[in-house]
Amino acid sequence: MAVKADRMEASAQELYRALPSVNEVLLREAVQALLLDYSRNEVVDAIRKALEGLRGEIASGLGAPTDLSSRIDALPESIEEILRRGHRYSLRKVINATGVLLHTNLGRAPLSRKAMEHVAEVACGYSNLELDLDRGERGKRDVHTEPLLLALVAEAAGFTAETHRAIVVNNCAAATHLTLDALARGREVLVSRGELVEIGGGFRIPEILEASGAVIREVGTTNRTRVADYQAALSANTAMILRVHQSNFSMDGFVERPSLREIVALGAKNNIPVFEDQGTGLLRSLADYGYPGEPTMVESLAAGCDVVAASGDKLLGGPQCGILIGRKPVIDRIRAHPLFRTARVDKLTYAALEATLLQYRSCSFREIPLFRMLAADTEEIASRCARVAAALADSSLAAEVVEVEGMLGGGTSPKVRLKSFAVALNHASHSPEEILRALRLLEPPVIGRIDADRVLLDLRTVDPECDHDLMQSLRALEPSQGAS
Ligand SMILES: *Cc1c(COP(=O)(O)O)cnc(C)c1O
Numbered sequence: 001m002a003v004k005a006d007r008m009e010a011s012a013q014e015l016y017r018a019l020p021s022v023n024e025v026l027l028r029e030a031v032q033a034l035l036l037d038y039s040r041n042e043v044v045d046a047i048r049k050a051l052e053g054l055r056g057e058i059a060s061g062l063g064a065p066t067d068l069s070s071r072i073d074a075l076p077e078s079i080e081e082i083l084r085r086g087h088r089y090s091l092r093k094v095i096n097a098t099g100v101l102l103h104t105n106l107g108r109a110p111l112s113r114k115a116m117e118h119v120a121e122v123a124c125g126y127s128n129l130e131l132d133l134d135r136g137e138r139g140k141r142d143v144h145t146e147p148l149l150l151a152l153v154a155e156a157a158g159f160t161a162e163t164h165r166a167i168v169v170n171n172c173a174a175a176t177h178l179t180l181d182a183l184a185r186g187r188e189v190l191v192s193r194g195e196l197v198e199i200g201g202g203f204r205i206p207e208i209l210e211a212s213g214a215v216i217r218e219v220g221t222t223n224r225t226r227v228a229d230y231q232a233a234l235s236a237n238t239a240m241i242l243r244v245h246q247s248n249f250s251m252d253g254f255v256e257r258p259s260l261r262e263i264v265a266l267g268a269k270n271n272i273p274v275f276e277d278q279g280t281g282l283l284r285s286l287a288d289y290g291y292p293g294e295p296t297m298v299e300s301l302a303a304g305c306d307v308v309a310a311s312g313d314k315l316l317g318g319p320q321c322g323i324l325i326g327r328k329p330v331i332d333r334i335r336a337h338p339l340f341r342t343a344r345v346d347k348l349t350y351a352a353l354e355a356t357l358l359q360y361r362s363c364s365f366r367e368i369p370l371f372r373m374l375a376a377d378t379e380e381i382a383s384r385c386a387r388v389a390a391a392l393a394d395s396s397l398a399a400e401v402v403e404v405e406g407m408l409g410g411g412t413s414p415k416v417r418l419k420s421f422a423v424a425l426n427h428a429s430h431s432p433e434e435i436l437r438a439l440r441l442l443e444p445p446v447i448g449r450i451d452a453d454r455v456l457l458d459l460r461t462v463d464p465e466c467d468h469d470l471m472q473s474l475r476a477l478e479p480s481q482g483a484s
Helices: 012-018 022-027 029-034 040-059 065-073 075-086 113-123 146-157 172-184 205-211 227-233 260-270 297-302 328-336 338-342 347-361 369-375 378-391 432-440 464-475
Strands: 100-102 164-169 188-192 198-200 215-219 238-244 274-279 307-311 322-327 397-409 418-427 449-451 454-458
Touching: 012 040, 012 065, 022 029, 022 040, 029 040, 029 075, 040 065, 040 075, 065 075, 100 369, 113 347, 146 164, 146 297, 146 322, 146 347, 164 172, 164 328, 164 347, 172 188, 172 205, 172 238, 172 274, 172 307, 172 322, 172 328, 172 338, 188 205, 188 227, 205 215, 205 238, 215 227, 227 260, 238 260, 260 274, 274 297, 297 307, 297 322, 307 328, 322 328, 328 338, 378 397, 378 418, 378 464, 397 454, 418 432, 432 449, 432 454
Parallel strands: 100 397, 188 215, 188 238, 238 274, 274 307
Antiparallel strands: 164 322, 307 322, 397 418, 418 454, 449 454
């Protein structure tokens, strides 16, 4: 590479001219070796990109020719890096150190090992998804989770599995849409003004109601709604009363809302079905973990709701799906609606949900990551943080252990705070934003958060098996200037 290293000031033109051609780079031994693993076209593309990168650097004022010369020498490595990135998955595992258990951006609930194994088994071969093995006839995919779902709620909710049904669709939004469409198209749905809310990710109750062809009949006011308000709004055109769990926000002060039981009583008296968009899918009380007060699906069904919709990947701790449990005639109508087919879930979802529900049945809650993280001993989290901080003693990062508060997340229980500990990171010459970005660019990426001008890594949401790798990655971390 004929770069005149003795000239400290070179014009950009000279630097451009010093760049090798694609062919010259291709002929280098280290680049030829890449042809063993990658196609020629890919390698040529990567060389172009790498040279493009160097041109960009020159344009933005790369210093001396000596810099360029060493960059040119390092071309094979940058080319290999470009090739590796091209073959890397877009959807990748990350380490969630945000302390938010159900992080919608990070895929909400992690699946248990057992669920994952069941998915793998079912995914890689054929299955009896729609085959009744006993009779040798076509079966319904519902059967893989319906009996389990009903068994988990029936007794506590005070009904028998004969009177109710449980079906699964793609997510809770679909479950709600489908229910409104099947039961209320062209007719009125009574809903409190305090429940015409946005759940997150663009899921707005008024919009879903409109999309389903139902007519919104608002009752009460934003902060106060009484049974009498629902009563006054009833008419011959009322198809249903909708109740929306205010899962992702809370209202305090001068507020009033009838209990679900009162609404169910009103509905029963007037022969109007009551539908609750319960959202969280919580099947067992969180009181065991010290967080009482978060309503469960069982409570909704015990109150007498005709149908309840929930997510599978929130407080149930399973795969993304929407679960509908309700009275048989109501669910039958929803199941028969043409839209059901458009929200149908695949075998992978059934496999993951079935395995998760079986873990509920055997009370193996420790095996479900969501509950394992909830139950994690705070002192244990603190000592893990201390080990990580100690490993950074001689690195460029300043680390200390601090007490923090985590959250359930995923649009659930906004008031619940999970006492936890975090490794707080600072760098003498880099901003917290730059550290955060460098963490995201690690392999696997580490997702933290910024609080009070430092980066926090809450280890409650980090699998202890990842601690060692996390330490190694942090020790090698080199933030770069200008985080985007
Ligand atoms: C989360 C939530 C939804 C949306 O659930 P998805 O499974 O994400 O579609 C709907 N309603 C309520 C009350 C929720 O909490």
